[in-house]
Amino acid sequence: MTAGIGRILAVVVALLCLMSPPALAVDPVELDDPALQARYRALSHELRCMQCQNQSIADSPVGLAGDLRREVRELLVEGRTDAEIRSHLAARYGDFILFRPQFNARTAWLWAAPGVLLLIGLVVAVRVVRGRAARADATDDEADLPA
Amino acid sequence: MTRFLLPVGLFALLVVVLAIGIQRAPQKNIIPSALLGKPAPAFSLPELGAPGVTFDSSAYAGRWWILNVWGTWCVECRAEHDMLLEMRRSGLAPIVGLNWKDDDVEAQRWLAQLGNPYERVPVDAEGRVAIDWGVYGAPETFLIDPQGVVVHRHVGPITAEVWDAEFRSRLPRSDAPPTMPVPDADTSVVEPAPAGAAS
Secondary structure: OHHHHHHHHHHHHHHHHHHHHHHHOOOOOOOOOHHHHHHHHHHHHOEEOOOOOOOEOOOOOOHHHHHHHHHHHHHHHHOOOHHHHHHHHHHHHOHHHEOOOOOOOOOHHHHHHHHHHHHHHHHHHHHHHHHHHHHHHHHHHHHHOOO | OHHHHHHHHHHHHHHHHHHHHHHOHHHHOOOOOOOOOOEOOOOEEEEOOOOOOEEEHHHHOOOOEEEEEEOOOOHHHHHHHHHHHHHHHHOOOOEEEEEEOOOHHHHHHHHHHHOOOOOEOEEEOOOHHHHHOOOOOOOEEEEEOOOOEEEEEEEOOOOHHHHHHHHHOOOOOOOOOOOOOOOOOOOOOOOOOOOOOOO
């Protein structure tokens, strides 16, 4: 009898575990078309929630994030491309809403900075290494002298 | 000695750049509106407390006007309310109060109790118009010129200082009610409809 209850409890716990992921998700809405749903998931993770600025609209329970998700869904269903949806929202909220900013005159330095810094680092490294090599040669020469 | 000059110089430069960054940080909390210098998004919405009446933003073509985004759930909106009443009294530009995701009954009670600073009150129950205007928190206040261009946006409550520096300074100085410039290029613009249903 007790073994039976134990088994039932185990099944109930297992079922509860199965139910938890949807319960944890902020956004329970699913689009009918799986392809659209995949694009919706991806897009909503790369759009910033403007009220709670370090979360995406997919992760935020705030009202405005929900409104923005609805906007994205409607644009997807209308048949707009990802790029069109990104610029649609950037035209209203500015580049700040995009976690991955578009490349334009204002963001050029942002995208170029890592490359430029890497280049500076390489130049410095090459100069240091060459300087050391030259000095090592010089000391080798000196060491040779007494012999 | 000279070999330290470059790194120390670079370090000093970095210190200066970061110091400037820190000093300017408070202003950076406010995200500049993407609409500045662009045409104000047109919209039409139902009017608060007037069933069947539609607010249409084209009614304000050819005039300076102010769009104030508010809700009774918004604490800072209460803080700026007296200033809005004062702005209305100045008669410099009509204020349109976009009631954002609010309860109609609560909103009407709010205006009845505290006084109504608005010429018209369109109701944005679903928050679609707010998205078109790039609104991310109430209160937000926009200044629109007679050509329908968004000239300024202020985030947060309006104080006397903000009104003077950011709004009044941009508005044409006149003791008379704002004049109606006659648009000659575009004759299709209809005369701004008198806000018959409002007030």
